[in-house]
Amino acid sequence: MGNNNSNHGYARPKSLANKIHIDVPLLCGLLALMVISMVVIYGASGQSERMIERQTIHIGLSLFIMFIVAQCPPSTMRRWAFPVFAIGVVLLVFTLLFGHVGKGAQRWIDFHFFKFQPSEVMKLILPIVVAHYITRYALPPKLKHVAIGFIIVLIPTLLIAKQPDLGTSILIASSGIFALFLAGMSWRIITALGVAVSAFIPVLWYFLMHDYQRRRVLTFLNPESDPLNSGYHIIQSKIAIGSGGIFGKGWLNGTQSQLEFLPERHTDFIFSVLSEEFGLVGVIGLLSVYLFVISRGLYIAAKAQDAFARILAGAITLTFFVYVFVNIGMVSGLLPVVGVPLPLISYGGTSMISLMIGFGIIMSIHTHRKFNK
């Protein structure tokens, strides 16, 4: 591995942060999001101290895991990519066959002492695998490699979609596709794919979708047509957001959330709580922090040492954005409700840990640059 001929990196005196493999600006962005998370969850949970306690544990644990991951050099990740991916696929198949049914979907493997969700592992491993595979060859990748890359993406995506967990499969697919895109997949292929997907939509609608799925899509397009059932969440969410106005109703004063009209207040719909209590101003503030984190992620990617690191950091960052976009789009009525949390804000340990592992990887990429010099 010592044979890296990159010369444009220049030596800098190592800061303490660099020594412990932490990128301070990125960490600040992430901590800002975590503080926002605590503030909003406190209101959304009806001032539940227990929830704050547990979210603090989630945050502490995920920061710790991020720190561990950051110590681990990219080359190690690369080495373990394929074997872990293979295990992940096997676990996904296993889940489909024997998994625990929770909330109508088979996502869990019950190990008696804890429940394990293989799709979370896949979320982390897929961009590594795709980046690893595609950077084995010169870039931009050839059609053949792009095609194989797509196959790698499709296997876990379809397995997870079958569970069914549409939200996660979208996130996983996008992480793989971003890797291919950042690798330099040609515009002709992108265009062709775009055309193929648009052609596929009517086929999907008329031949592959079940009635209830069509109804769900129709409800998404016009939530007021079904105000009591599936449309209820989105209507209440829009009422919360809209009634917040420019400056919001103030912390702990959101009637939609405090009086429990809003469903899933501290998880998927936490953005609506923030919009109601802090208004458009709060929304812009939150989006600014997100944009900062994304810019920093992309900056680190661009500065990375090799193609694998660049593509991996870029894909993780963009996938992070997909979380943000899908969640906000969903609660504000732009996208159908697919069950994606607002990254680092929504209550919950699993998604926070997997996101922070991602940022650990990014930090590792940034801070291990000079080591091979």
Place this chain on the structure above:
Amino acid sequence: MFSRQRTHIRNNTAESNLFTRRAIIAFFGVCVLVGILLINLYNIQVNSHESYQTRANGNRIKLIPTPPNRGVIFDRNGVILAENRPVHSLELVAEQIKDIKKTVASIAEIIALSEEAKQRFFKSVKAQRRFKSVVLKSRLTAEEVAKISVQLHRLPGVKIEARLKRYYPFGESLTHVMGYVGRITRKEQQAIIDKEQEAIYAATRDIGKQGIEKYYQELLHGKPGYKEVEVNNRGRIFRVLNEQLPEHGQDLYLNIDINIQQKAYEALAGRRGSVVALDPNNGAVLAMVSSPSYDPNLFVHGISSKEYKKLLSPDKPLINRATQGAYPPASTIKQLMALVALEENIVTEHTSIDDPGWYQLPNVKRKFKDHLAWGHGKVDVYKAMAKSCDTYFYDIAYRLGIDKISSFMYQFGFGEYTGVDIHEEKSAIMPSRGWKRARHNQPWYVGDTISLGIGQSYWTATPLQLAKSTAIVATSGEVFTPQILGASQGELGLLQIPADDSQPVVLKQHKHWRIAQKGMWDVVNDPGGTAYNVFKSANYVSAGKTGTAQVIGMAEDEEYDETKIAERHRDNAMYVGYAPYINPEIAVSVTIENAGGGGSNAAPIAKIIFDEYMNNRTLSFDNKLTTVNQQVEQINGQQ
């Protein structure tokens, strides 16, 4: 593993540049998508803010109407006749209780709970909306309230609710006047909707069903208040934002004197009959009793079907005999027959006839019998009234003819609604040629007219009509609509209900009133009068007229009952009268079904009423005070 990679010639700078371009494109894409999110959020939060704000308030703010207190009803002396009493019920909110069965079991240890009540409770818990309380036991006794109250702290989700319910302290003696309130039925709800009064009745559970409670429903009801409350998505109330208090209904003061009313009800002693007492000077109803009666409080909490069946007995306690019982007036209208005869110059004060004990039309075999088989001998108008001589009135009725009789009697209100302020009333029948043609499709026969002379044949009247006609005679022609309501106390203060006088009865010769009145005086005060023995002990002077109606069965809609045929064939005892004789203040009619002679059965009840009134009148009517002696002197002076 990396050997193949090394064989490729890689241009790191080119790859890096390619990545940077792609990353810039991606970042541009991110910005575009964030822009889309922001535009959409701007639309929702700024452009549509007001509409969403309204909907958010619609979610959380609910208006809860609060019922007004129903007006209290008093008698003329301020005695409470209908009031609102708190009724306590034990209620549970299922969502606030961990183990309902256990809670109910521990309540059952404190107070008695029937198995039926428990079952009904568990059934309604399932059907009830969330966070709404369900009644476990209603009408708690004071003792039960106390027992539960001290245990409430260890029974979360259990509460004692107090609701105001109507209570009638005098129970059955006043039922037919007062009526009662009960749950609003679907039909009544529809009527409320038709009148667009839903808002007024939004929180109201009970409505007047009969009598005064029904007639003055709108006055008594009041206006509901509203509470603006903040609720959560399960309807649980968090705080009251705003409150408008309800406006309680008007209090009513009835003309009824509860003492007279009760005396009359007790005097009837459960017999089928009626007593009505009016103030002849303004039509005020001092008492109106119908017997047998029933307890109106039974209906307030919803009467059981077993209790209700009892009320469907052949004695018909549900009917208000005072206004709905149509009885042949019998001899109680003889003074009126005398009046019309005098007016039409059929007889004069001094004309006499010879009564052999029967009356016979020229060329007709049929004899109309007098109640005295051997006859009254020589009879003038006074004696005819005092002794209730039938033959005398057969003769004048025949000579008058139906047309003159019926048109005269209409002036006294016969055959018409009196217009009293309760809805339960019948017009009864004042027959005429046209009426018989329409009703029976038959011509009027002379024989019909003769029976009319003694208040029989087709003629029927309600006890209230008889009292009203007696009042007209007592005041020499003044006519008032009988009124139960005397005054109302509302926002505007005490509002006296003015007497409702109609066209007075004007005679061609005013002195004819005196003749009729003197005839009634003779009934009571002449030793030969039919009511002399009853009233001789009275310390006031009254006038009256007895009546004994021959009947088969009674109240017009009564069914023929074979088992009681013997009793129900007996005569109805009747009496009308007024007191004092000079400046009368009270006019009564007494009717007792199948009791026998009016003089011996009905007149004593009239005396009880007069005694009660006259012996207490100085307290409230001292301005009208005249001593018995003065009255006697005046009477002697007239004669």
